[in-house]
Each structure stands twice: as C-alpha cells, then as structure tokens.
Amino acid sequence: MPRTMAEKILQKHTTDEVTGAGQIVSCKVSLVLANDITAPLAIKSFERMGAKEVFDKDKIALVCDHFTPNKDIDSAEQVKVVRDFAKKMGITHYYEGGNVGVEHALLPEIGLVGPYDVVIGADSHTCTYGGLGAFATGMGSTDIAGAMALGKTWFKVPPCIKVEFTGTLPKHVYAKDLILKLIGEIGVSGARYMALEFVGPVVDALSMEGRMTIANMAIEAGGKAGIFPVDAKTLEYTKQAGRNDTELLTPDEGAVYAREVTIDVSDLSPQIACPHLPDNVKPVEDVTDITIDQAVIGSCTNGRIEDLREAAAILKGKKANKNVRLIVLPATPAIWKQALKEGLIETFMEADAVVGPATCGPCLGGHMGILAGGERAVATTNRNFKGRMGSLESEVYLASPAVAAASAITGHLTHPKDI
Amino acid sequence: MYKGKVHKVGAHIDTDAIIPARFLVSTDTEVLGKSLMEGLEAGWVSRVSKGDIMVADENFGCGSSREHAPLAILGAGIPVVLAKNFARIFYRNGFNMGLILLELGDDIDKIDDGDELEIDAKAGVIKNLTKGIEIKTAPVPPFMQEILNQGGLVPYVKNRLASA
Numbered sequence: 001m002p003r004t005m006a007e008k009i010l011q012k013h014t015t016d017e018v019t020g021a022g023q024i025v026s027c028k029v030s031l032v033l034a035n036d037i038t039a040p041l042a043i044k045s046f047e048r049m050g051a052k053e054v055f056d057k058d059k060i061a062l063v064c065d066h067f068t069p070n071k072d073i074d075s076a077e078q079v080k081v082v083r084d085f086a087k088k089m090g091i092t093h094y095y096e097g098g099n100v101g102v103e104h105a106l107l108p109e110i111g112l113v114g115p116y117d118v119v120i121g122a123d124s125h126t127c128t129y130g131g132l133g134a135f136a137t138g139m140g141s142t143d144i145a146g147a148m149a150l151g152k153t154w155f156k157v158p159p160c161i162k163v164e165f166t167g168t169l170p171k172h173v174y175a176k177d178l179i180l181k182l183i184g185e186i187g188v189s190g191a192r193y194m195a196l197e198f199v200g201p202v203v204d205a206l207s208m209e210g211r212m213t214i215a216n217m218a219i220e221a222g223g224k225a226g227i228f229p230v231d232a233k234t235l236e237y238t239k240q241a242g243r244n245d246t247e248l249l250t251p252d253e254g255a256v257y258a259r260e261v262t263i264d265v266s267d268l269s270p271q272i273a274c275p276h277l278p279d280n281v282k283p284v285e286d287v288t289d290i291t292i293d294q295a296v297i298g299s300c301t302n303g304r305i306e307d308l309r310e311a312a313a314i315l316k317g318k319k320a321n322k323n324v325r326l327i328v329l330p331a332t333p334a335i336w337k338q339a340l341k342e343g344l345i346e347t348f349m350e351a352d353a354v355v356g357p358a359t360c361g362p363c364l365g366g367h368m369g370i371l372a373g374g375e376r377a378v379a380t381t382n383r384n385f386k387g388r389m390g391s392l393e394s395e396v397y398l399a400s401p402a403v404a405a406a407s408a409i410t411g412h413l414t415h416p417k418d419i
Numbered sequence: 420m421y422k423g424k425v426h427k428v429g430a431h432i433d434t435d436a437i438i439p440a441r442f443l444v445s446t447d448t449e450v451l452g453k454s455l456m457e458g459l460e461a462g463w464v465s466r467v468s469k470g471d472i473m474v475a476d477e478n479f480g481c482g483s484s485r486e487h488a489p490l491a492i493l494g495a496g497i498p499v500v501l502a503k504n505f506a507r508i509f510y511r512n513g514f515n516m517g518l519i520l521l522e523l524g525d526d527i528d529k530i531d532d533g534d535e536l537e538i539d540a541k542a543g544v545i546k547n548l549t550k551g552i553e554i555k556t557a558p559v560p561p562f563m564q565e566i567l568n569q570g571g572l573v574p575y576v577k578n579r580l581a582s583a
Binding site for chain 1: 431433440441443444446458461477478483485487489490506571572573575576579581
C-alpha cells in the first residue's frame with residue numbers, strides 16, 4: 001500500500017499495521033520535550049500518575065526557554081520545580097542558563113531530533129522537527145507526563161495535505177514567505193487534525209533552516225505535523241549534529257492525500273501576516289503605510305544563523321529608525337557565538353539594536369519587549385493573536401527577518417528591495 | 420447531565436485569548452480560572468457562574484499546547500464547551516483534563532448567548548431550553564470515552580503503570 005511520510009514514520013514506531021488516516025495507533029516515542037511553562041504541569045501529572053521514574057533518562061528534554069533568564073519570582077519558582085525534577089530523575093538533557101536556547105532551535109542543533117523520529121513536546125511548535133523528516137507534534141503537559149512514564153503515546157493517523165512549491169524563489173523572498181503564503185491560502189484551520197507534507201523543487205533547494213521555519217508554522221494552519229522529505233541535505237545536517245541517519249525518506253508514489261496544494265513562487269513578494277491571525281496574509285506592497293514601534297528578530301521560527309545573516313545584510317551600515325525599538329535574540333548560544341564571530345552582533349549593535357539572550361521572550365508576550373496599548377510590532381515570530389506580545393490594544397505583523405530589518409530602518413513595513 | 424447558561428464566543432478563539440502568557444506562572448486551576456478569557460476581554464470571567472457553558476464557533480483553542488487553557492475553563496466552573504469544531508491539541512488536552520468537549524458543526528448556530536442548555540454528554544443530546552429545541556451530536560470517539568471512563572489521562576496512566 002503506498003504511504004505518506006506520516007504513515008511511513010509512524011509505522012517505524014508501532015507494532016500495529018498502519019492502514020490509513022483515522023486509525024488510532026500506539027507508538028514508541030523517540031524524544032519527549034517540555035519547557036519551563038509546560039514542564040511544571042507535566043511533573044505534577046507525572047507524580048499524580050504514581051510514576052516513580054522516567055522511561056528513559058536520555059530521551060527526555062527539559063528546556064527552560066520561555067521566561068528565562070527568569071523574569072520574576074513566580075517563573076523562578078517554576079524553573080526550580082523543573083530543575084529539581086531533572087536532578088531527581090537523572091535527566092541528561094536539562095537546559096538552563098548559558099546552555100539554554102529556544103527549544104526548537106536547540107534540539108536539532110545538538111542532534112537530539114532527526115529523521116524518522118517520533119517526537120512529542122508540550123509546546124505547539126514541536127512540529128518544527130518535521131523540517132528534518134521527523135513526525136513531531138505538540139501535546140499538552142499531561143500527555144507528555146504519560147509518555148515520560150510509559151515511553152509511548154497514541155496518535156490518530158492524520159490525513160495529509162500535499163504541498164508543492166514550484167518555480168524559482170525571487171530575491172528577498174524566503175522560507176517564511178512561503179509558509180505565510182500557504183497559511184493565507186488554506187487558513188488557520190485549513191490543516192486541522194491533518195499533516196502537511198512538503199515536496200517539490202523549491203523545497204529541495206531550501207536549506208535545513210528554511211525547512212524548519214516552514215515546518216515550525218504548520219500548527220498555524222491547524223496542522224498536527226509538517227513533514228519534509230529526508231534527502232542528502234538532511235543527512236548532512238544531522239551528521240554535523242552528531243547523528244548517524246543514513247536512510248532517505250520520500251512519500252510513496254500513489255500515496256493518498258486529502259488535498260493537494262500547488263503554489264508557484266516565481267512572482268511571490270515578501271508576505272506579511274496582519275493582525276490578529278496568521279492567515280490574514282498580504283504582500284508587503286499592500287501594507288507599507290503601517291508604521292511600527294518595535295521590530296523583533298528571533299524565536300524558534302526565525303532566530304537561526306541564516307536569519308541573522310539576512311537581517312544583518314540589510315542593517316549593515318544603517319541605523320534603526322529613532323521611533324523603532326529593534327530587538328535581536330539569537331535563538332541558541334551556538335548561534336550567538338557564530339553571530340559574534342561573523343561580526344553580525346556588531347552590525348546589530350551599530351544599528352542601535354538591543355541584542356538579548358537566547359529566549360522566547362517577547363514572542364509570547366513573556367518578557368524583553370512587551371508592547372503598550374496602541375503599539376505595533378513587526379516580528380519574525382509565528383503568532384500574531386490579539387495581545388500576543390503585550391497589550392490587547394497592540395498589533396503584531398509577522399514577516400521574514402529581511403522585512404523586519406528593512407522595516408526597522410524606515411519605521412514602517414518595507415520591502416527589503418527599497419533599502 | 421449538565422445545565423447552565425450559555426456564554427458565546429466567536430471563531431478561532433486562541434489559547435492566548437483563553438489564558439494569556441502572563442498568567443502562565445501558575446499551575447493552579449483556581450488561580451488560572453480567575454483569569455479565564457482575559458486575552459479576549461478584561462474581566463470576561465466575572466459574568467460566569469459555576470456550571471455555565473461556553474459555546475464557540477470554529478477552531479476553538481487554536482494556538483499553544485498550554486494545558487492551562489482547559490484548566491482555566493474548569494477553574495472558572497465551566498464543565499462543558501460546545502463548538503462548531505476544536506483545534507487539535509486543545510481537543511486532546513480537554514479530554515485529558517476531564518473537560519467535556521462536543522463538536523456541533525453548523526448546529527452551533529442554534530444556540531445564542533444567554534440561552535439555557537441541558538446537556539447529556541454521554542448520549543450527545545443538547546436541549547436548548549430557551550428555544551425549546553433538541554440538538555444531537557456525534558458520540559465521543561471510543562478511545563476518548565475510555566480515557567473519560569477512567570477519569571482522565573492521569574488515572575488512565577496510573578492504572579497502566581499499576582498493571583505493568
């Protein structure tokens with residue numbers, strides 16, 4: 001029977017015969033993830049379940065990235081709960097302080113996730129690892145607690161949407177623009193309960209970072225997972241991260257899809273998701289009259305080295321507009337060091353940016369860049385829900401790092417070609 | 420059987436609307452309940468009485484995986500949410516927490532803000548007492564029913580660990 005990538009990966013982790021969409025299967029998990037917001041609840045559930053030990057101390061990652069460096073006493077207490085649990089259980093992969101990075105940038109970098117893995121995380125953007133050819137999905141804390149105890153969980157095999165990008169990417173158009181365009185086309189519930197599978201020449205040409213940017217936002221279309229084929233580029237990346245993945249993975253010819261979407265990217269402009277949903281997408285040309293008070297470059301969507309390079313190329317030798325607070329948050333310590341080595345940090349500082357630690361920070365309105373009433377931000381993050389970055393009366397516009405950088409210079413939403 | 424007054428909200432109500440990030444420094448159900456829907460409208464929860472029912476349009480609970488969202492709803496005293504349909508992670512979390520979720524599709528339009536409902540969740544029958552009509556929904560999937568029958572995911576896993 002021809003299979004989708006989702007079906008092929010799930011089959012590797014279950015003794016059940018995967019027969020198609022809608023079936024419920026019990027799968028062994030490769031890695032279980034939680035962060036400083038979701039781990040405390042998971043630990044509470046884990047204890048209430050009567051569990052005494054975790055199924056495998058090497059297969060759980062606890063990453064304290066949302067409110068850290070701790071923004072207040074309550075968040076410090078939460079992290080303490082996570083830290084104490086990690087110590088008590090002997091969990092190998094606990095990250096905080098100078099080791100911590102934004103979880104979905106950190107785990108691929110250190111080889112904890114990779115092709116054909118089944119990864120579940122108490123964070124909705126766990127789907128990022130689909131960029132590496134994993135079946136990775138977000139769940140709540142109690143599901144995570146169950147998996148920490150049992151090493152397995154259940155899935156409904158998802159129907160899949162095949163997404164094919166064709167044509168050639170124009171200058172100044174990036175992975176972020178592709179995913180925003182797709183979400184604009186299918187809507188925030190267009191892939192509800194489904195997996196998105198990405199194929200085609202444009203996808204093949206994308207970097208691993210670009211693929212992760214796209215997979216990261218599968219959830220913004222309601223998707224359960226966003227999966228890319230495993231090709232030579234994937235294997236090269238995971239080898240660099242210290243893994244030994246060798247098998248290629250593509251969907252079978254004739255696999256059954258619930259829907260197929262084809263997007264020709266040759267004439268695509270940089271895309272902007274306007275308030276207050278990620279599917280309210282417009283080409284940047286249509287919204288250049290929107291002035292901004294803050295530009296945020298970072299997050300698990302676009303805080304990787306490639307993103308910082310794109311932003312720095314625009315900002316080089318220029319200053320942020322005096323009315324704009326430019327905030328740059330490299331997503332992991334390794335990215336920070338690389339950016340320092342390449343002179344990108346200096347470029348940002350010369351442009352009057354605030355360069356902060358690796359943290360989720362303002363992406364979820366946590367800290368380090370909260371918006372006041374009536375303020376607008378352009379951000380490389382993944383959500384623009386009402387009040388997401390602060391006041392209910394504020395607005396967030398989602399864009400690529402290049403657009404965020406260009407807009408920081410002019411003070412209004414700007415096509416990078418106009419800089 | 421549940422009986423209560425309807426508080427109707429719109430489409431694509433996200434988890435940031437249900438419980439904004441700034442309240443996620445607690446895992447206490449009662450504490451979270453006090454801030455329910457604070458991301459939709461300040462003070463929204465003040466009009467809710469224990470046993471009231473929330474009714475939403477499509478894609479309720481989209482966004483974050485935060486289990487604080489169903490906990491906040493339960494903490495405010497709301498035992499059931501009806502929606503046109505639910506976002507995936509929220510749906511799973513709801514059952515895990517013991518919050519009853521029923522998908523009504525287009526029948527959701529037969530319920531208005533302030534209506535009195537009587538809900539038989541097991542049979543999937545909703546009586547709109549204000550309008551004098553009855554709405555039937557699809558039964559809860561068997562696997563979810565099994566988790567509900569055992570009292571949520573915590574006792575479900577506890578039982579499995581005990582029998583291992």
